[in-house]
Amino acid sequence: MRIGMRLLLGYFLIVAVAAWFVLAIFVQEIKPGVRRATEGTLIDAATLLAGVARDDVLSGEAQNGRLAQAFASLHEGKINADISGIRKVRNEYHVYMTDAAGRVIFDSAGKAVGQDYSRWNDVWLTLRGKYGARSTRIDPDDEESSVMYVAAPITDGGRIIGVLSVGKPNSSIAPVIWRSERRMLWASAALLGIALVIGLGVTLWINRAIGKLTRYADSVSENRPLPLPDTGSSELRKLAQALESMRLKLEGKNYIEHYVHALTHELKSPLAAIRGAAEILHEGPPPEVAARFTQNILTQNARMQTLVEKLLQQAKLENRQQIVTTSIDVAALFQQLYDERSVVLAAKNLQFQSQADAVAVHADAGLLSQALGNLLDNAIDFTPQNGTLVLRAREEGDEVVFTVCDSGPGIPDFALSRIFERFYSLPRENGQKSSGLGLAFVQEVARLHHGTVNVSNRREGGVEARLALHRHFT
Incomplete structure (x- = not known):
């Protein structure tokens, strides 16, 4: 596997794992977070309604009191609200009141009046001066059927004379939770996509820089060196410069050896010709023969001079950067x-x-x-x-x-x-x-x-x- 692909997979794996942990924490916190916020509104509502219901409890006519009249009007009215895409068309609060003994004296649903609720946590704890709340399933097998109740004491002169409990079905906040989770998932998918694009871009950049170095190294090995590439990175630039320095040092050694061998080979023929002509001239040949071999010496000398000049020119050019x-x-x-x-x-x-x-x-x-x-x-x-x-x-x-x-x-x-x-x-x-x-x-x-x-x-x-x-x- 290419190093760029390994870097991409490693980078994407790190981002994916980090995103998974963050996503898991956020998703796990969405539902309890929304429920805590809902519980906070229920506490405020229960405390407010408890103050309104005090006179109803003292009058002994809670079924016909101000709270009962308010809920009657609420049931007759219509609600049509669009809350960020979530439509609300009915009241979802369930409110009931108990007396000091825990017996229901008012129920907004009209079903539990007269029943003993003294054992429910919200009533039991509130009557004893503690914070009372509970969550109860309407269908024991369906978690989504649970209703959250929060109670507030109804007091008179510092004495608890009853309990007002406000409940709200958890199913009513399910759309909020579902929408938040969906948006979180989409955001996570977008994050991973952006991370993948960035990783791909970085990988292509690294592959391109490494490819330049590879082509440069191949050109050196094939004895046709390319100019030192610009990798665009200080670290890779140092590597390229190190390769160039190594090439120059290696070529410097090979250069001398190669040129000595080549020059020796090229000079053999003219030197042999000059030596042969000199030996003949040493024997004192006729003038016409001497002239011919003298010209041969001059020709071979010119050939050697041209060769040396071109070698110097070539060496000078090869050392230019x-x-x-x-x-x-x-x-x-x-x-x-x-x-x-x-x-x-x-x-x-x-x-x-x-x-x-x-x-x-x-x-x-x-x-x-x-x-x-x-x-x-x-x-x-x-x-x-x-x-x-x-x-x-x-x-x-x-x-x-x-x-x-x-x-x-x-x-x-x-x-x-x-x-x-x-x-x-x-x-x-x-x-x-x-x-x-x-x-x-x-x-x-x-x-x-x-x-x-x-x-x-x-x-x-x-x-x-x-x-x-x-x-x-x-």
């Missing part, structure tokens, strides 16, 4: 490249076509000129007499793509995977080989510009070299 870019007029650059090679083109009678229109690109002018010059030189070397060269530049999205096409024999299949290796070279049209550093130089220029370079055979014959750079690279 940043470049200074300017806006370049591509049409003017193409004209400059043509003028520099006009003599060679005329010598081989090559047709040169260029197309740049009004394309402009931000790049290092010197490096871009050298890179395109190397591609053009390769194309000239591999194109036979009377051939054709095409140099183009066109915009593709945010990139400017330079292409150099020739009409030569193309690249053999066995060499396609090696053409960017240092010192790897194929015989030119004249049978000679180059230093094998031209395309390696172009590849480094592309790397410094965060671009790409590709070389491939064309279906109609010849080779197409493609150098793509960001149009507004900075």
Whole structure:
């Protein structure tokens, strides 16, 4: 499993567990919380009604007293209230009064008058000066049928002369509890959804940063290092810098070893030729023979000098990490490249076509000129007499793509995977080989510009070299 997915699952699991605990506590507290609030209103109502009912108890006519008349009017009236989506259409209070002995002398429902309620907790405790309350099920098997009663003492001169108890069915507060629980569940679902989206975003960001580092590490292992990626995080940036430092140190060791081996290999042939010519000259050959071998020594010396200069140029380029870019007029650059090679083109009678229109690109002018010059030189070397060269530049999205096409024999299949290796070279049209550093130089220029370079055979014959750079690279 990918590390990003593990982080997402771990994060979501923590949020889900935390949300479950919070939700469980809230849901568990909703029902008792609503009932406590309801009990508080019942206490207020019982205390208020107890004061009103005192005269009814003292008169001995509680069934016809003011409290009875008030409830008669209440039953005749209509209630039509919308309380935040919960409709109330009837009075839900059940009120009864008892005398000092606990016998019911008034019942708003008209059913319990004369019954002995002295054993019910609300009456029993209130008559003894304590807080009296009870919750009783109408149907013993149905929890939702319970009714909550709260009592208040009816006093006269500090003496308890009766009890007034106010009851309310718990089913009447069930819609409030159900709505609160439903809203809590919806809020929890929304919280988990938001947490999942945030976690997914963080995971994608981490995966993207790690993906950049992975691609960077893969490019290093494939010997085509990309520029150091910007991960957007100080910790990951330190990791990227550590990888870059490790790459540079490892490449520094391998670099010297590789260059020594390569340089030794490349210098073997000219050194052997110079040694052979020197041995012949040491024997005092005829002037014409001496002249030929002297020229051979000069040619091989020039070859070694060119090789060393290009190696130094390549090493200097590979050690660069940043470049200074300017806006370049591509049409003017193409004209400059043509003028520099006009003599060679005329010598081989090559047709040169260029197309740049009004394309402009931000790049290092010197490096871009050298890179395109190397591609053009390769194309000239591999194109036979009377051939054709095409140099183009066109915009593709945010990139400017330079292409150099020739009409030569193309690249053999066995060499396609090696053409960017240092010192790897194929015989030119004249049978000679180059230093094998031209395309390696172009590849480094592309790397410094965060671009790409590709070389491939064309279906109609010849080779197409493609150098793509960001149009507004900075």
